[in-house]
Amino acid sequence: MWAGLRNDGTIRAGGLVFTVLYAGLIGWLFTRQPQTVAQITGGLASTIGAYSIDQQSLADGLRFFRNDQFVEARMAFARADPAIRDARTQFYIAYSYYRQGWGRLYHDDALYGEGLAAIDRAIALAPGGRLVVDDENLQMHTGEELKAEFEAGRRREPSDFNPMRVFRERK
Amino acid sequence: MTAAVREAIVLPAALLTVLLAGSIRMAQTTVFSPPSVFALVLGLLVIRVIVQSGALAPERLLANSRSAVGNLNGVAIALSLWLASAQVVAVLIPESGLPRIAFAVFLLILLINTAAAAPDRVRLLRSLAVSFGALFLLKFVVLRELSAPGISGLKRVLQAFLEGVTLGSLLQPPSHVVTSYLALLSLVLFLVAVFLLPARGGDRGHALERRPETTDIRPT
DSSP: OHHHHHSHHHHHHHHHHHHHHHHHHHHHHHHHOOOSHHHHHHHHHHHTTOOOOOHHHHHHHHHHHHTTOHHHHHHHHHHHOTTSOOHHHHHHHHHHHHHHHOOSSOOOHHHHHHHHHHHHHHHHHSGGGOOBOOOTTOSOOBHHHHHHHHHHHHSOOGGGGOGGGGGOOOO | OOHHHIIIIIHHHHHHHHHHHHHEEESSSEEEOOOOHHHHHHHHHHHHHHHHHTSSOGGGTSOTTSOHHHHHHHHHHHHHHHHHHHHHHHHHSOSSHHHHHHHHHHHHHHHHHHHHHOOOHHHHHHHHHHHHHHHHHIIIIIIHHHHSOOSSHHHHHHHHHHHHHTTTOSOOOOOOHHHHHHHHHHHHHHHHHHHHSOOTTOOOTTTTSOOOOOOOOOOO
């Protein structure tokens, strides 16, 4: 084995493979711009299909979400998907921003902005950009519906002054 | 170290590490910043002076006499050297404002001047170490200190004065100290990699020795 390793051709071929892999890693870092070590390891794991979310944390997040404890829910969702690679978890994070920012008289633009960023991430992560979440507790099940709701909420239009809007329900 | 290990593993690893370490900008968020188009152009100029000085002999990377894998190793080194050169240039250029323009123009003139001077390998290595080192100190010590958020009242007053006088074009966005260490690492590693490149003549044993002065002038 060691005689083989000492062979020039083997060293050169091995070095070439190493160079291609290293360059690929750097290219991946430039493209994805991970912010944490968890995002780097999770992102690399997901490229080989080895990434999985923490189901217990996801369940905790869903429980908080259904109790309208949105800040706690997002903390649990972030724990469940530290690498930000799971479209469904990101969908719930976006939905938590929607529900927290929704108001009968006005919407919180800052929270809607965060939600829009989250739903964009979720749609980007979904295969083919198609994101459908089957959850009977939600009234919006697709990424498109949630994104449209955020965009409508951030627009200034005459219907904002319609007094009948106080009768609208949160989805 | 055999030529194969150096060409296939050590040089690509060092040059790609220069690219990676030099790309990391840590502030409030971490950004992996690839070299700009201008830096890539300056990177080509750096390669030009490296080849011109004999620090890199292209025929020792790509030649008919080499094996196919050996030539691929040569291509990998050439590409890595280009990207690493561009990244080192990008590291040395400040992020914004007047210093960014001044440093970029200075580097361009410096490299053109170096090409015109046509130094040999040893002089080029010294020249790169001195000029890149000076630019590193200017950016990561002088400009960074000037731009660092002031703790004392006097420093804050001086910063406000400086910002007013220069219309905000001098001070740089704050960066984490780790960015400076990574920049220094990439700079040193780049110089080491240039030193290790297969040079013209191929003798590495006397790499940093001056060529003997020619005194052999006989009267005719």
